[in-house]
Amino acid sequence: MRARIANSSFFGYKMNMAITANRVIIAAVVTTGEKNDGKQLDADRKSRAVSMDVETLIVNIAYLEKNNLVYTNGNTLDFIAKLNPLIT
Numbered sequence: 001m002r003a004r005i006a007n008s009s010f011f012g013y014k015m016n017m018a019i020t021a022n023r024v025i026i027a028a029v030v031t032t033g034e035k036n037d038g039k040q041l042d043a044d045r046k047s048r049a050v051s052m053d054v055e056t057l058i059v060n061i062a063y064l065e066k067n068n069l070v071y072t073n074g075n076t077l078d079f080i081a082k083l084n085p086l087i088t
Helices: 043-049 066-074
Strands: 002-005 008-011 013-019 025-032 056-059 078-081
Touching (some): 066 078
Parallel strands (some): 056 078
Antiparallel strands (some): 002 008, 013 025
C-alpha cells in the first residue's frame, strides 16, 4: 500500500499503540500507510478493553486535529501534543 504524504510517499503499514506510563502496551492498531493517524485515537474504547482509566493522552503531531481535541475536552482528558510550527 503506497500513500502520499506531502511531497513524498510512504509504503507499508503503521502501528498505533496505547501504552501506560510504565510502557505496557494496552492496545494496538495496525493500519495501511494511507490511513490518517489522528483518526485512530479512541482512548475510551481502548482503556475499557483493559479496564483502565485514562487521564492523560501524550501523542505526536499527527493526532492533533479538531475532533480529537473536542473528544478529550468533553471527556476531561489531558491532551499533550506538539503543535504544528505553523500554528505556534
